[in-house]
Amino acid sequence: MISRSRRDVLASLSLAAAAVPLLGFSPVATANKSPKTILPPRLKPGDTVGLICPAGAAFSKETVQITKESMEALGLKVKLGKHVFDRMGSLAGTDQARAADVNAMFADKSVQGILAIHGGWGCARLLPLLDYKTIQKNPKPLIGYSDITALLNAIYAKTGLVTFHGPVGSATWNKFSVDSFKQVLFDAAAATFENPKEIGDNLTITKDRITTITPGTARGTLVGGNLTVLTAIIGSDYLPTWKDSILFLEDTNEKVYRVDRMLTQLKLAGVLDQVKGVVFGKCTDCGPGGGYGSLTLEEVLEQHLQPLKVPVYSGAMIGHISHKFTTPVGVEAEIDATAGTIRLLNSAVV
Structure with missing residues (x-):
C-alpha cells in the first residue's frame, strides 16, 4: 500500500x-536505448534465492520466515541479505545498506535468483548506487512488484537484463501465482x-x-x-x-x-x-x-x-x-x- x-x-x-x-x-x-537483451538463467530446484528488502523495512520476522518457507516449498534454498532486518524510519536501512544488498546478491556466485520481500518506497533512491557492470556480468532473475518497479526498469535499461514484475516474498503464494511464477522462471515457457x-x-x-x-x-x-x-x-x-x-x-x-x-x-x-x-x-x-x-x-x-x-x-x-x-x-x-x-x-x- x-x-x-x-x-x-x-x-x-x-x-x-x-x-x-x-x-x-x-x-x-x-x-x-536499451542495451542488448540478456536473458537470465532459469531457476531450478536446489538453486539459492537471495532475499532482500530494497524498500520498506521487514517489520515482521514471521513474514520473512514465511517467505523462506515458501521458497523452500518451491524446492529452493534461501540466503538472507545482510541488511534485511535493518531499519531507518520506514526504510529497510540506509540507501547505502539496501543498495549493498542488491549489489552483493548479484555478485554472489552461490545465488541464482533475487526476490524482494517487500515493496513500499525507497527503490528509486538506490538507482545511482547500483553496480550495473557487476549486474550485467552476473545475470540472474530479479523479482518483485510495486516499488520494485524502479529496480526492474532501471536494471533492464542500464544492462539489458530481463527482470520480472511478479510476487514479492510477503505476497500470497497461491496456486495461480505459483503456476505463473514456475511457468516463466522454472519451465522457461513462452x-x-x-x-x-x-x-x-x-x-x-x-x-x-x-x-x-x-x-x-x-x-x-x-x-x-x-x-x-x-x-x-x-x-x-x-x-x-x-x-x-x-x-x-x-x-x-x-x-x-x-x-x-x-x-x-x-x-x-x-x-x-x-x-x-x-x-x-x-x-x-x-x-x-x-x-x-x-x-x-x-x-x-x-x-x-x-x-x-x-x-x-x-x-x-x-x-x-x-x-x-x-x-x-x-x-x-x-x-x-x-x-x-x-x-x-x-x-x-x-
Whole structure:
C-alpha cells in the first residue's frame, strides 16, 4: 500500500521531473536505448534465492520466515541479505545498506535468483548506487512488484537484463501465482497470460474480468509496472526506451484524479505516443472518493488511452492482488486486447 508519506515523496519527485523541460531537456530524450537483451538463467530446484528488502523495512520476522518457507516449498534454498532486518524510519536501512544488498546478491556466485520481500518506497533512491557492470556480468532473475518497479526498469535499461514484475516474498503464494511464477522462471515457457474464467454459481464471469478499451493485437517489448513509481522517475535515465513497447501498468490506493494526473504526465512526457499497446492491470482501491463529483477509472482510461489508436485492455492479473502473473520486463510479447491476453514470443530465461 502506498502511504501518505510515500505519496508526498513521489509527488515531489514528479514535480522535479516535470521541471526538466524548463532546463532545456526533454524527458523522452533522456530515456535510454536499451542495451542488448540478456536473458537470465532459469531457476531450478536446489538453486539459492537471495532475499532482500530494497524498500520498506521487514517489520515482521514471521513474514520473512514465511517467505523462506515458501521458497523452500518451491524446492529452493534461501540466503538472507545482510541488511534485511535493518531499519531507518520506514526504510529497510540506509540507501547505502539496501543498495549493498542488491549489489552483493548479484555478485554472489552461490545465488541464482533475487526476490524482494517487500515493496513500499525507497527503490528509486538506490538507482545511482547500483553496480550495473557487476549486474550485467552476473545475470540472474530479479523479482518483485510495486516499488520494485524502479529496480526492474532501471536494471533492464542500464544492462539489458530481463527482470520480472511478479510476487514479492510477503505476497500470497497461491496456486495461480505459483503456476505463473514456475511457468516463466522454472519451465522457461513462452507463456500466455490469461485471466481466470471462473463462473462459480453465477450466470457469467463476475470477477477478474477484462475490459477491451481498443480492440486489436500488437507486438512490442514489455515494459512497465507501478504507475506511481514510473511517473516519479520520468525524466531520469533509469527507464528503458518506450519506442515500440507494450506498456503494462498497475497501482493501488490512488484516487481517480491521481491516476488521471499520472497518465497525463505520461502523455505530456511523450511516453504514450510511442507505445504499440497498453495493458492496464489492477488499480486496487482506486475509487472516485468523496467530493463534488469525479471521473470514474474507466472514463480516465478511455480518455487517455483510446486516442492512442493502439490495442488497449484493462483488468489483467497484474498489481496489488493475491493472484498475479509473473510478467517479464524486456521480453517481446503480443497482446490481444479483445481476448485479454499477453503472449510471450520467446522464453524470458535460458
